[in-house]
Amino acid sequence: MAALLRPCLTLVKDAPELFLILNVIIDMGSRRDRNASDKEAGGARALLEPVLGRHGLRRSRTREAIVETFLATSGHMSVDELAALVRAHDAGIGHATVYRTLRLLAECGLAETHDFGDGITRYESRQKKAHHDHLLCTSCGEIVEFENSEIEALQEAVARSHGFTTETHKLELYGRCLRCRETQGKGEK
Numbered sequence: 001m002a003a004l005l006r007p008c009l010t011l012v013k014d015a016p017e018l019f020l021i022l023n024v025i026i027d028m029g030s031r032r033d034r035n036a037s038d039k040e041a042g043g044a045r046a047l048l049e050p051v052l053g054r055h056g057l058r059r060s061r062t063r064e065a066i067v068e069t070f071l072a073t074s075g076h077m078s079v080d081e082l083a084a085l086v087r088a089h090d091a092g093i094g095h096a097t098v099y100r101t102l103r104l105l106a107e108c109g110l111a112e113t114h115d116f117g118d119g120i121t122r123y124e125s126r127q128k129k130a131h132h133d134h135l136l137c138t139s140c141g142e143i144v145e146f147e148n149s150e151i152e153a154l155q156e157a158v159a160r161s162h163g164f165t166t167e168t169h170k171l172e173l174y175g176r177c178l179r180c181r182e183t184q185g186k187g188e189k
Contacts, residue, residue, distance in 0.1 A: 062093055066101040067110075076114055076122035076143055116143065116172065133171035139180035 049059070069086050070077065083098040102123045105111035111123045116136050133151070135144040151171065159166045176184075 062090070062097060063101050063104075065090060065093065066098055067105065070102070070105065070111070070123070071125055073125070076116075076124050078120050078122050082123070114170075116141075117174070133173070135173050135175070135177075137177040137180055138174050139176050139184075142177050142179075144177075 066082070066086050069089070070082055073082070073085065079095065079099045079102060082102065083093070083095050086093050086098060102111060106113050106123065110126060112126050114122045114124060114134075116122065116134070118141065130147065131152075132145045132147045135146060136142070155169060155171070156166060
């Protein structure tokens with residue numbers, strides 16, 4: 001919220017009362033955003049601690065930087081993409097450390113791994129999102145997340161009809177997005 005309001009300051013700079021009020025709102029929003037981020041990171045640390053212990057690893061600032069960066073992102077991150085983000089803040093963090101940390105996050109349930117058939121494992125934070133499924137473009141690689149309660153109910157009904165109780169599932173639909181179909185259509189004319 002604070003980032004969205006900051007540009008408005010130039011619009012009210014000649015109205016001192018509005019300028020002051022807007023600055024206070026921005027400051028409050030920044031604090032709330034930091035507090036939410038701190039809570040999220042604290043929860044992540046609590047889940048990660050036992051996994052680190054099982055592997056004989058200890059907490060480190062490097063791992064914490066990777067975890068905080070990962071949890072602040074959205075979407076489906078490859079190891080390379082996350083490593084680039086982390087290295088923007090600390091160039092000394094290695095690719096292997098990012099990879100191992102993401103595997104630990106997946107093990108403790110903070111990240112979900114996805115293999116969308118292109119040979120690249122992607123990781124997605126499970127902290128902020130409800131269950132969702134994916135549409136994947138086989139031409140450009142676009143990934144669209146969607147939720148559909150009717151599909152979820154149908155999957156549960158199919159499982160029950162076969163005597164199953166589902167524990168988890170993934171639905172990935174592969175095809176071509178509208179943009180790729182339109183681009184291909186123009187190239188054929």
